[in-house]
Amino acid sequence: MLQKADLDAIDWKILRELQEDGRMTNVELSRRVGISAPPCLRRVRRLEETGIIRGYRALLNAPALGMDVVAFCLIGLKHQSETELKVFADLTRGWPIVRGAWMVSGESDFLLHCVASDLATFQSFVIEALTSTPNVDTVRTALTIRKVKDEGLVEIPA
Amino acid sequence: MLQKADLDAIDWKILRELQEDGRMTNVELSRRVGISAPPCLRRVRRLEETGIIRGYRALLNAPALGMDVVAFCLIGLKHQSETELKVFADLTRGWPIVRGAWMVSGESDFLLHCVASDLATFQSFVIEALTSTPNVDTVRTALTIRKVKDEGLVEIPA
DNA sequence: CTAGGGCGCGAAAGAATCTTGCGCACGGAA
DNA sequence: TTCCGTGCGCAAGATTCTTTCGCGCCCTAG
Numbered sequence: 001m002l003q004k005a006d007l008d009a010i011d012w013k014i015l016r017e018l019q020e021d022g023r024m025t026n027v028e029l030s031r032r033v034g035i036s037a038p039p040c041l042r043r044v045r046r047l048e049e050t051g052i053i054r055g056y057r058a059l060l061n062a063p064a065l066g067m068d069v070v071a072f073c074l075i076g077l078k079h080q081s082e083t084e085l086k087v088f089a090d091l092t093r094g095w096p097i098v099r100g101a102w103m104v105s106g107e108s109d110f111l112l113h114c115v116a117s118d119l120a121t122f123q124s125f126v127i128e129a130l131t132s133t134p135n136v137d138t139v140r141t142a143l144t145i146r147k148v149k150d151e152g153l154v155e156i157p158a
Numbered sequence: 159m160l161q162k163a164d165l166d167a168i169d170w171k172i173l174r175e176l177q178e179d180g181r182m183t184n185v186e187l188s189r190r191v192g193i194s195a196p197p198c199l200r201r202v203r204r205l206e207e208t209g210i211i212r213g214y215r216a217l218l219n220a221p222a223l224g225m226d227v228v229a230f231c232l233i234g235l236k237h238q239s240e241t242e243l244k245v246f247a248d249l250t251r252g253w254p255i256v257r258g259a260w261m262v263s264g265e266s267d268f269l270l271h272c273v274a275s276d277l278a279t280f281q282s283f284v285i286e287a288l289t290s291t292p293n294v295d296t297v298r299t300a301l302t303i304r305k306v307k308d309e310g311l312v313e314i315p316a
Numbered sequence: 317c318t319a320g321g322g323c324g325c326g327a328a329a330g331a332a333t334c335t336t337g338c339g340c341a342c343g344g345a346a
Numbered sequence: 347t348t349c350c351g352t353g354c355g356c357a358a359g360a361t362t363c364t365t366t367c368g369c370g371c372c373c374t375a376g
Contacts, residue, residue: 007223015218022180022214025363027333036355041335054217056180060173060312064210065165067312072230072262072269074300089306101307104230104300111230111300115311142232142262142269148247149259153273154218154225185362194326199364 007052010035014043015052016156022056059150062115069116069143073130074108076138084135085109091133097125108140165210168193170314172201173210177310180214220273227274227301231288232266234296242293243267249291255283266298 007015013033017024024032030040047053062070077084085103092101092112100113116122130139165173171191175182182190188198205211220228235242243261250259250270258271274280288297 015216015223018216019218020213020215022216025333026335035353037333038335038356039354042353050222052219052222054219055178056214056216057178057310058173058176058180058214059212060177060310061210061212062311064208065173065312070260072260093307096313098307099309099311099313101305102228102230102302103304103306104302106300107298108300110306111302115313140265142264142266144260144262144269146261147259148261148268149251149256151257152215152218153220153257154223155254155257155273183362184364193324195362196327196364196366197325200324 011043011047012156014040014047015154018044018053018056019152019154019156066117067115069114069119069122070147071114071116071122071144072142073110073112073114073126074138074140074142075110075112075130075136076107077109077135078137079135080109088133088135091129095125095129097122097129108138169201169205172198172205173312174314176202176211176214177312177314224275225273227272227277227280228305229272229274229280229302230300231268231270231272231284232296232298232300233268233270233288233294234265235267235293236295237293238267246291246293249287253283253287255280255287266296 010033014029017029017032026041026044027037029044030037033040044053062068075088077088088110089101089103092098092110097114097116098112099115102111103109104111114122114125116125126139126141130136168191172187175187175190184199184202185195187202188195191198202211220226233246235246246268247259247261250256250268255272255274256270257273260269261267262269272280272283274283284297284299288294
């Protein structure tokens with residue numbers, strides 16, 4: 001697998017540009033990173049094939065689409081055996097309100113990033129889905145008031 | 159501003175496809191949503207101009223880029239005046255380790271999504287940046303063990 | 317009922333981009 | 347020095363993008 005060490009300065013520039021604007025044309029990208037289009041496209045393909053670029057996504061405006069509630073849920077389970085963890089992980093994948101989920105260490109076992117159209121829908125989810133799951137012990141929710149920062153996952157050194 | 163109600167079934171299909179693959183060519187997109195390319199491109203442009211599509215982003219593989227630590231921090235402040243909240247929000251924007259940040263209600267005031275190259279770097283950040291900030295009262299961290307689910311922000315009805 | 321306007325689609329053509337093949341330069345190893 | 351691998355840039359054909367234009371549909375006012 002391609003590793004960090006195999007990337008040169010141009011690769012990092014490519015990653016930075018595509019993380020900021022994933023739809024940039026290859027011509028524009030090549031101009032910005034200082035090489036011609038063909039080798040630039042070859043580098044992008046290599047980054048995609050080796051999995052360093054996992055994919056591309058349009059970022060949607062949740063409120064404009066009628067999704068007024070964004071919240072995080074911290075879930076504590078009663079039993080944390082590998083089997084039980086996997087069961088809950090699979091459950092999260094089946095809940096459309098859950099847009100992102102991580103297994104975490106600390107006071108909780110899972111952290112869920114949730115989006116819902118309104119508070120009633122979110123509360124129903126918490127009560128009917130989360131709380132009702134047998135192995136769920138604690139549910140702490142944090143409703144987001146405003147998004148403060150939202151950048152790509154990886155900091156690209158200048 | 160364009161609202162949810164102004165979107166028809168084809169617009170929703172476009173949003174779903176671009177949320178899954180933001181680099182899809184317009185020809186392929188138009189084929190998938192069942193219209194020809196020109197009106198499809200007009201719809202995409204309209205969704206971009208009205209802010210329903212906020213942008214596009216390449217999704218990077220953090221571990222492959224040497225970012226082995228992904229964590230969330232729940233921050234409680236001593237004082238929550240609008241001024242103090244804004245001060246802390248601005249601070250988060252200046253910390254490269256913080257990739258996403260939300261102001262939240264509940265037991266904490268902010269939730270930070272952090273990515274660092276190693277545990278030592280992350281711990282230094284917590285101690286030297288977070289804990290050292292005068293108005294910071296409590297810092298609870300949750301190190302992620304594995305990512306369970308990572309989809310687009312908005313569920314697109316089928 | 318009918319005429320007119322607005323809206324969105326599809327076809328076509330020119331412009332831009334993508335993609336491939338090829339030759340060349342540079343750098344390390346025998 | 348010579349050979350070889352790597353990566354660049356150039357150029358050409360294929361694909362895609364983008365604009366323009368005309369058509370049909372629906373809604374509404376007369």
